[in-house]
Amino acid sequence: MADKDRIEGAAKNIGGKIKEGIGNLTGDEKLKAEGKADQIEGKAQNAFGGLKDTLKGK
Template sequence: MDEDRIEGAAKNVGGKIKEGFGKLVGDTKIETEGKADQVEGKVQNTWGGAKDALRDKDAA
């Protein structure tokens, strides 16, 4: 598994926590940052998945 997939998943989870905290305390800036972190994490995870697929294809 590519390192980008792991880091992306972690950013996604961290973003969800940050978004939830922002909602809890009523801070829209923190909430928005959390949503942005989630998007960044999903993109990084997708990139890692693509690299995995290429690596697996080359190994076959």
């Protein structure tokens, strides 16, 4: 089973893409920036979960 950090990170990344897309459509620069930040955070969390899985030997 995948580490919960990988699952949460992937979800945060997708949510960030959605936020960024809505920001692009509405011209909301703040929402667009939040979406990009969520994507970065999600990717980092996903990578951390992958590292934990590797260390567990999965």
